[in-house]
Amino acid sequence: xxxxxxxxxxxxxxxxxxxxxxxxxxxxxxxxxxxxxxxxxxxxxxxxxxxxxxxxxxxxxxxxxxxxxxxxxxxxxxxxxxxxxxxxxxxxxxxxxxxxxxxxxxxxxxxxxxxxxxxxxxxxxxxx
Numbered sequence: 001x002x003x004x005x006x007x008x009x010x011x012x013x014x015x016x017x018x019x020x021x022x023x024x025x026x027x028x029x030x031x032x033x034x035x036x037x038x039x040x041x042x043x044x045x046x047x048x049x050x051x052x053x054x055x056x057x058x059x060x061x062x063x064x065x066x067x068x069x070x071x072x073x074x075x076x077x078x079x080x081x082x083x084x085x086x087x088x089x090x091x092x093x094x095x096x097x098x099x100x101x102x103x104x105x106x107x108x109x110x111x112x113x114x115x116x117x118x119x120x121x122x123x124x125x126x127x128x
Contacts, residue, residue, distance in 0.1 A: 024123075025051045025056060025125065026054075026055045026056070026057070026058060026060070026063075027051070027055060027065070027125075030095075031065065031095060031098070032125065034090075034091055034094035034095055035067065035125055035126070036125065037094075038087055038094070039069075040126075041090070042086055043083075043087075043128055044071060044072065044073055044128070046072040046128065047069065047072060047127075048070040048124055048126070048127045048128070049067055049068070049069055049070075049126050049127075050067065050068040050070065050118060050122035050123060050124050050125065051065070051067060051068075051122065052066050052067075052068055052117065052121055052122040052123070053065075053066030053101075053121075054066075056121050056122070064098070064099035064101055065091075065095075065098060065099070065100045065101070066101045066103075067100065067101070067125075068103045068118045068122060069083075069103070069104045070105045071083070071105065071106050072106075072107065073106065073107070074107055074108055075104070075106050080106070084102050084104055087102060088100055088102060103118065
């Protein structure tokens, strides 16, 4: 899959609020390395990976790994599905039985309640 740069990042790509940046994610060093490595291998420059959901709350235990992939290029439906499948497969290969949920955000992704939630609670894991 080849990525072509498009217009500047959309509203969901803006900086996270200070409280979200200060939180420490509930990920093991191996989980974090696997996410960062997979992102570096598969995502185009300018992409970001955010953790959201239960793993952002230090008071909670367990839970799946919810990731939002902010990709600064337009993707067709088939490219989006291919990216999600490849990203998920590489993570599962590193993390075994861990449940992983992915949300992919591109410049054409419309605002939604889920994206507002990610912007409020998300923790940036890496920026390419």
